[in-house]
Amino acid sequence: MYLWIKALHLIAVVTWFAALFYLPRLFVYHATARDKGDTQAIEYFKVMERKLYRGIMTPSMIAVLVLGGWLLYLVPGFLSQGWMHAKLALVVALIGYHHVCLAYMKRLAAGTCDKSHRFFRMFNELPTIGLLLIVFLAVVKPF
Template sequence: MLYLWIKALHIVSVVCWFAGLFYLPRLFVYHAQSEDRVSRERFVIMERKLYRGIMGPAMIATFVFGIWLLSLAPGFLSQGWMHAKLTLIVLLTGYHHMCGANVKRFARNENTRSHTYFRWFNEVPVVILLGIVILVVVKPF
């Protein structure tokens, strides 16, 4: 029964983390397009609060509950699908930190990338999520 509770909390954490990973780059698109000072200042606040207040805690909770799940079912660590999933999680964590670097860059008014770049950047977590879900549900390896 404990395993199912931890699994439920892990899924909720993942959903919250991905909500931020999907929304923050969309804010970057709008921020890169903004031309007035008031809009830029508003985006800086929104981006900082989303990154620090939601995405960071959700990522940490995802890791805590995920590691807890693995400690309760260590046999998963010997399966290829879990190795692939963990690789995607490492990539997603790197993407998360790239988002953080962009938050800082925008806050310093040093962004040099276009809204088009951020539109493409916004697609990365979709591809990673697709891979993770397929690996967890289908377990192809």
């Protein structure tokens, strides 16, 4: 049973990260369209962002948390290991990033976001750092 749950957890992680990578990229395009005054593109990005966040990103995050919690229930010894503490801290940070994406999505949709496309290009790189650290922690288990 453990390996099935682990496989589903990894699938959910891949899906969540795909959305964490893509939504801020949509913000880049949205901010660029805003700066150009392209109202048709802005409306298109609003729909894409909302569907991605509500239909893929949030359900994936919930699946990651439920399946990850189930894995910890099955192997509670992981909770006594330092690498798992660090990994869980990064997951909490990613949940925060997820919610910050919601705030930016709402501001962009309302036309009240003043962040530039350059800002969103940098913002888009943050989950990459989280992914690298989480993978190294989960595979190498350095402490």
